[in-house]
Amino acid sequence: MKIKRSLFLPCFTILLISGSSINVVTAQDTPTFTLRELVQQAKDNSPASLRAKTIKENRYWEFRQFRADYNPQLRFNGTIPSYTRSYSGVTQPDGSIGYREVNQNLVDLGLGLQQVIAPTGGVISVNTSSSRFDNFRNDLNEPRTQFLGTPVNISLQQPIFAYNPFKWNKKISPLLFEESKREYVEEMESVSMQVTSLFFDFLIAQVNVEIATKNLENSEGIYSIEKKRYEKGMTYEDDLLQIELQALQAQQDLAQAKLSLESSLFAVNSYIGLNQNTEIKLFSPTEIPDFHVDVEQAIDLAFQNRSESLGFDRRRLEAEAEVAQARGQRFEATLNASYGTNNTAYSWGDVYQNPNTQALVNLGVSVPILDWGRSKARMAQSMANQRLVDYTVQQDMVNFEEEIFTKVKNFLMIKERLNVTKVADDVAQRRYDIALRRYQTGNVTITNLNIAQNEKDSNKRAFYESLRDYWMAYYELRALTLYDFENGELLYAPELD
Known part of the structure; x- marks a missing residue:
C-alpha cells in the first residue's frame, strides 16, 4: 500500500534555523515580531491595555476632583425671576380668612466664596446678595418695589466633636x-x-507543525524502505502494517498541528489588536538575558513599589476612619456663626448707604439619651473591624513576602531548567539522526527508532515549554516588584501632578 504524501500548504512555511530559531516565511509585507516587540504592540493597542489606560485616566480625574474640594469655591446663586399671580388666603385680625389677589415678583441674586477648613472640618464663606421685590397690587401712592441687600456677610459652620471627612479623605x-x-x-x-x-x-x-511535517516525511521514507524489505522477504507483514499505521497517524498529527496553528494565530492577532486574518512572523527569543536576582532585594522592592504595600497602609487608615466616624456619631454639635451687614430700601443704591449690622450665632446639639445601646454597639463593631483589618493586613504581609520569595526561587529554578532542556533537545536530536541512519542500514529496529523519535519530539517541546516558563516568570517578576532587573531600573516613577 502506498501512502500519499500530505502537501503542507498553510498560510506560511515554517523553517527551523540553527535548531533554535523558528521563522515564518511569508509575503514581504508580513509583520514580524520578536517577543519584546509583540509585548510592546500589545501594550500600545490591545483592548486590555486600552482598558487599563482608561481606568488610570478615570482615577486621575477622581483625584483631581478630590483636590478641588479643598480649594476655594466661588458660587453664584439666584432666582431670576419668581413671579406669582394667584389668590391666597390671609388670616384677618378676627381670625377669619380673607382671600386676596397676589400679583408679585421676586429677583434674588447672591455671590459667595467658600473655603473648607480641612483640619477642623468646618466651612467658612464670604457672601454678598441682593434681592428685589415687586408688589403689583399696591396702591398707586405706595411704592411697588423694595430692595434688600447684604453687602457683606462672613459665616462659619463648624461641627464639634464630629467625624471630619475632610481630614480622613x-x-x-x-x-x-x-x-x-x-x-x-x-x-x-x-x-x-x-x-x-x-x-x-x-x-x-509552529514547532508542532514543523515536527509533524518532518515526522510525516520520515514515516513515508521509512515505509518505502520497509516495503522494499517486505517484497524481498526481509521483514514481516505486521512490521510493515505497523509502519503504515505510523504514517497514517503522522498525517493526522500534521492536520491537528495545522489547526492548532491557525487557532493560535487568531488568538494572537485578536489580543494585540490586529486583524484576525493577518499573517505574522515571530522570532524565537532563545537569547536569555543574563542578570542576577537577589531574594531579599526583590522583597524590599516589592514592599517599596507594589500597590499592595500601599494598600496595607490605606486599609488600616480606612479602619481608623470608621472608628472615628462611629465615635463622632455619639455626640453631634454644630456651631453656626455669621457676621455682616444688610439693609432695605426703595432703591437699589440706597441699600448700601449706612447698612445695619447683621449677626447670628447658634449651637445645635444632638445627644442620644436612650438608644438601647445602639451607639455602643456601633462603636464596638467599628473597633472590632479595626482589629480584624490589622490582623488581616499582618497575614497578608506575610503572604505577600512569601509569594515574592517563592516566585524568585521559582524564576531561578526555571532558568537552570532551561539550560538543561536546551542541552537535552540537542542530544535527543543527534540521537534520532544517528538512529535514523542506522535504521536505514538495518542496524536498528523500528521500535528503537520510534523511541528515539518520541524522545526527540518530547525534548524539543520541553525546551520550548521551558522557554515559555522562563519568559512568563521574567515578566511576572517585573510585575511583582515593578523593577527591571535586566536594566537595573524602576518600572514606576511617581508622577508630578
Whole structure:
C-alpha cells in the first residue's frame, strides 16, 4: 500500500534555523515580531491595555476632583425671576380668612466664596446678595418695589466633636491615587504576561507543525524502505502494517498541528489588536538575558513599589476612619456663626448707604439619651473591624513576602531548567539522526527508532515549554516588584501632578 504524501500548504512555511530559531516565511509585507516587540504592540493597542489606560485616566480625574474640594469655591446663586399671580388666603385680625389677589415678583441674586477648613472640618464663606421685590397690587401712592441687600456677610459652620471627612479623605485619597498609578504599571506587566503566553502558544504550534511535517516525511521514507524489505522477504507483514499505521497517524498529527496553528494565530492577532486574518512572523527569543536576582532585594522592592504595600497602609487608615466616624456619631454639635451687614430700601443704591449690622450665632446639639445601646454597639463593631483589618493586613504581609520569595526561587529554578532542556533537545536530536541512519542500514529496529523519535519530539517541546516558563516568570517578576532587573531600573516613577 502506498501512502500519499500530505502537501503542507498553510498560510506560511515554517523553517527551523540553527535548531533554535523558528521563522515564518511569508509575503514581504508580513509583520514580524520578536517577543519584546509583540509585548510592546500589545501594550500600545490591545483592548486590555486600552482598558487599563482608561481606568488610570478615570482615577486621575477622581483625584483631581478630590483636590478641588479643598480649594476655594466661588458660587453664584439666584432666582431670576419668581413671579406669582394667584389668590391666597390671609388670616384677618378676627381670625377669619380673607382671600386676596397676589400679583408679585421676586429677583434674588447672591455671590459667595467658600473655603473648607480641612483640619477642623468646618466651612467658612464670604457672601454678598441682593434681592428685589415687586408688589403689583399696591396702591398707586405706595411704592411697588423694595430692595434688600447684604453687602457683606462672613459665616462659619463648624461641627464639634464630629467625624471630619475632610481630614480622613486627605489621608486616604492620595494613597488611592498612588495605588492606581502603580496598579496601571502592574496591569501593563500582566498584559506582557498574557501576550507572552499567546506568543509561545503560537510558537509551540509552529514547532508542532514543523515536527509533524518532518515526522510525516520520515514515516513515508521509512515505509518505502520497509516495503522494499517486505517484497524481498526481509521483514514481516505486521512490521510493515505497523509502519503504515505510523504514517497514517503522522498525517493526522500534521492536520491537528495545522489547526492548532491557525487557532493560535487568531488568538494572537485578536489580543494585540490586529486583524484576525493577518499573517505574522515571530522570532524565537532563545537569547536569555543574563542578570542576577537577589531574594531579599526583590522583597524590599516589592514592599517599596507594589500597590499592595500601599494598600496595607490605606486599609488600616480606612479602619481608623470608621472608628472615628462611629465615635463622632455619639455626640453631634454644630456651631453656626455669621457676621455682616444688610439693609432695605426703595432703591437699589440706597441699600448700601449706612447698612445695619447683621449677626447670628447658634449651637445645635444632638445627644442620644436612650438608644438601647445602639451607639455602643456601633462603636464596638467599628473597633472590632479595626482589629480584624490589622490582623488581616499582618497575614497578608506575610503572604505577600512569601509569594515574592517563592516566585524568585521559582524564576531561578526555571532558568537552570532551561539550560538543561536546551542541552537535552540537542542530544535527543543527534540521537534520532544517528538512529535514523542506522535504521536505514538495518542496524536498528523500528521500535528503537520510534523511541528515539518520541524522545526527540518530547525534548524539543520541553525546551520550548521551558522557554515559555522562563519568559512568563521574567515578566511576572517585573510585575511583582515593578523593577527591571535586566536594566537595573524602576518600572514606576511617581508622577508630578
